[in-house]
Amino acid sequence: MNILLLGSGGREHALAWKMAASPLTDRLYCAPGNAGIAREAECVALDLTDHAAVVAFCKANQVDFVVVGPEAPLVAGVADDLEAAGFKTFGPSRLAARLEGSKGFTKDLCRANNIPTAAYERFTAPAPAKEYLRKTGAPIVVKADGLAAGKGVVVAQTLAEAEAAIDMMFDGGLGAAGAEVVIEEFLAGEEASFFALCDGENAVPLASAQDHKRVGDGDTGPNTGGMGAYSPAPVMTPELTARTMDEIVRPTLKAMKALGSPYKGVLFAGLMITKDGPKLIEYNCRFGDPETQVLMLRMMSDLVPALIASRDGQLKNFDLRWYPDAALTVVMAAKGYPGDYKRGSVIEGLDAAGEIEGVEIFHAGTKSDGGKILANGGRVLNVTAMAATVSKAQALAYQAIDRIRWPEGFCRRDIGWQAVKREQGG
Numbered sequence: 001m002n003i004l005l006l007g008s009g010g011r012e013h014a015l016a017w018k019m020a021a022s023p024l025t026d027r028l029y030c031a032p033g034n035a036g037i038a039r040e041a042e043c044v045a046l047d048l049t050d051h052a053a054v055v056a057f058c059k060a061n062q063v064d065f066v067v068v069g070p071e072a073p074l075v076a077g078v079a080d081d082l083e084a085a086g087f088k089t090f091g092p093s094r095l096a097a098r099l100e101g102s103k104g105f106t107k108d109l110c111r112a113n114n115i116p117t118a119a120y121e122r123f124t125a126p127a128p129a130k131e132y133l134r135k136t137g138a139p140i141v142v143k144a145d146g147l148a149a150g151k152g153v154v155v156a157q158t159l160a161e162a163e164a165a166i167d168m169m170f171d172g173g174l175g176a177a178g179a180e181v182v183i184e185e186f187l188a189g190e191e192a193s194f195f196a197l198c199d200g201e202n203a204v205p206l207a208s209a210q211d212h213k214r215v216g217d218g219d220t221g222p223n224t225g226g227m228g229a230y231s232p233a234p235v236m237t238p239e240l241t242a243r244t245m246d247e248i249v250r251p252t253l254k255a256m257k258a259l260g261s262p263y264k265g266v267l268f269a270g271l272m273i274t275k276d277g278p279k280l281i282e283y284n285c286r287f288g289d290p291e292t293q294v295l296m297l298r299m300m301s302d303l304v305p306a307l308i309a310s311r312d313g314q315l316k317n318f319d320l321r322w323y324p325d326a327a328l329t330v331v332m333a334a335k336g337y338p339g340d341y342k343r344g345s346v347i348e349g350l351d352a353a354g355e356i357e358g359v360e361i362f363h364a365g366t367k368s369d370g371g372k373i374l375a376n377g378g379r380v381l382n383v384t385a386m387a388a389t390v391s392k393a394q395a396l397a398y399q400a401i402d403r404i405r406w407p408e409g410f411c412r413r414d415i416g417w418q419a420v421k422r423e424q425g426g
Contacts, residue, residue: 002062003304005030005041006048006078007069010331010364010382011289014296015069015303016040017360022304029061035373036363048073051081058087066090067307071286074265075101075147090307092285095261099252100285103152103182104145110280113255115248117280118272120184126170129181133162139186143282144169146177151338153223153282155186187281189274190418192233193291194241196249196269197306199315200262203249204306207298207322208236209291210418215338217414224338225379228415230328230390231294234422235273244271244278252283264310293362293382294327326419328393329384330401331364332411337378345375345408353383353400358393360384361400380409390419 001024005016013036020028020040031054033043046053048070058066066082068074068091077094091097098105110117118141123129133140142165144152152174156162162183169178195206209231215221236244248269256263268284268291287295296303300321309318334341347366350373354361362384365377381404385396394416401411 001025001064001304002027003029004058004061004063004066005069006054006066006073008032008034008037009069009289010362010379011287011292012069013037013040013362013364014293014382015067015287017362018296018299018303019067022302024302024304029063031057034363034376035366035368036361038368048078049076051078054078055082055085055087058082058085063087065308069286071097071100071284072147074285088308088311090265090311092263092265093261096256096263096265097285098261099256099263099267099283101147102145103143103282104180106283107182107184109252109255113251115251115280116276116278118184118187120182123181123183124179126166129166129183130163132183133159133166136185138162141184141186142166142169143182143184144174144178145180145182148174148177149225151223152177187272187274187279189272190235191281192236192271192273193229193288194236194244194269194271195288195291195295196245196267197310197315198253198263198265198267199310199313200257200264201253201313202315203245203253203267204315204318204320205241205245206266206320207231207295208233208241209288209294210235211288211291212412212415215412217412222338224333226288226290226331227333227412228328228330229288229290229294230326230393230416230419231291231298232326234419240273240278244269248278248280264313266310289364290329290331290382293329293384297327297360297384297386298323298325323386325386325388326390326393327384327386328390328397328416329362329382330397330411330415331379332381332383332401332404332406332409333379334365334375334377335408335410341378342408343374343376345406347373347375347381347409348405349403353403356396356400356403358385358387358396359400375406375408389423390416391423394420
C-alpha cells in the first residue's frame with residue numbers, strides 16, 4: 001500500500017516508525033514531516049490547510065490510505081474532503097471531530113447521555129461567566145471552547161485567577177477559540193489518558209498512559225502540550241478500563257451515531273479518576289502527543305490493519321496485543337517553552353543517544369540543514385525508552401538524554417514520578 005501520513009510532530013514520527021515496519025506498507029509519505037520522520041518516510045512539502053493540494057498529491061501518487069495526525073485538519077474537514085475524492089482516510093469527519101473542536105458540544109453531549117463528567121456551564125460574555133464564578137467559588141476550571149493548541153485550559157486556584165482567565169479569553173488572547181468559554185467544577189483525583197480505536201459502532205481499547213502537562217519538575221509552572229508520558233498508567237486497573245468503556249466511550253459512540261455523525265478514528269479520553277470512578281475531562285479526536293510515542297513502542301500488533309479496520313467498520317472482532325513492558329518518553333523542549341523560544345539551535349549526540357538498547361528518539365520539532373539537525377519548534381525531541389518497569393525505562397531515557405548535546409534545550413527530570421513512587425512502595 002502507498003500510505004500518506006499528515007503531520008510533523010513527535011506523534012507523527014512515532015506513527016511513521018510503526019507504520020514503516022508494517023509488511024502492508026510499500027511506500028510511506030509524510031506531509032510535511034520533520035528531520036526524524038525523513039528516516040522512515042518520504043517527506044512532502046504540503047500545506048495541510050490546502051485540502052485540494054492534499055487530494056491532488058494522493059491522485060498523483062496513487063495513495064491507498066491516508067492517516068491524519070493532528071486535530072486542526074480533522075476539525076477543518078480534511079477527512080471528509082479526502083473521502084469525497086475516493087481516498088480511504090483514518091480520522092473522524094468534521095462533524096465527529098467536534099468532540100475536540102468544541103468543548104461545549106462535548107459537555108452538552110455528556111449531559112444529555114449521562115456520561116460522567118464535571119459539572120459545567122457555557123458562556124459567551126464575561127459578566128455572566130464571572131457571576132457564575134462568584135456563586136461556585138474556586139478552585140475552578142476555565143476552558144476556551146475551541147482549539148487552542150493545548151493552551152486553552154486554566155485550572156484556577158483563586159477567583160482572581162479565574163477572572164483573569166475569563167478576561168484573557170474574551171479579550172481575544174486565544175483568538176476565535178475563546179469566543180465561547182466553558183466553566184467547570186474542579187475534579188480531584190489522578191489523571192489518565194485513555195485511547196480507543198472506534199469504527200462508528202465498536203471500540204477497541206488501546207493501552208493507557210499518563211502524561212505530564214506542567215512545564216516544571218514536581219508538576220509546577222504553566223500547562224504545556226505535554227512534557228513526557230509513560231504507559232501503562234497503573235491507576236487504570238482492568239476494572240477502571242471496563243468502566244471507562246461502558247460508561248464513557250460506548251455511550252459516546254452511540255450518541256454520535258444517533259446524531260448522524262458516527263465517530264471513526266482514535267478517541268482520546270482525558271480522564272480524572274475520582275473517588276466515584278472515571279470522569280471525562282475532555283475528548284481529543286486524534287492520538288495524544290506525547291502518549292503515542294509510548295503506545296507505539298509497547299504495541300506488539302501491526303498498526304496498519306488496525307487503522308484500516310477502524311476506517312472500514314471492522315473492529316467488532318479485532319484484537320490488539322501489547323508488550324507487558326513499560327515505556328516512558330521525556331520531551332526535550334527549547335528554552336523558553338511554553339512561552340517565547342528561539343529556533344535554529346544545533347542538536348548533537350543523537351546517534352550516540354539512540355544506540356542505547358531499548359531507546360528510540362522521536363523528533364517533534366526538528367529540521368535538517370546539510371548534515372546538521374536543528375531545533376524547529378517548542379517541543380523538539382521525545383527521548384523514549386522501554387524496559388521491564390517504569391523505573392528502569394526512566395533510567396534509560398535519562399541516560400540517553402545525558403548523551404545529547406543541546407545547550408539551548410531543557411527537560412523535566414522527574415517524568416514518571418508517580419509510577420516510580422508506586423513501584424518503590426511509596
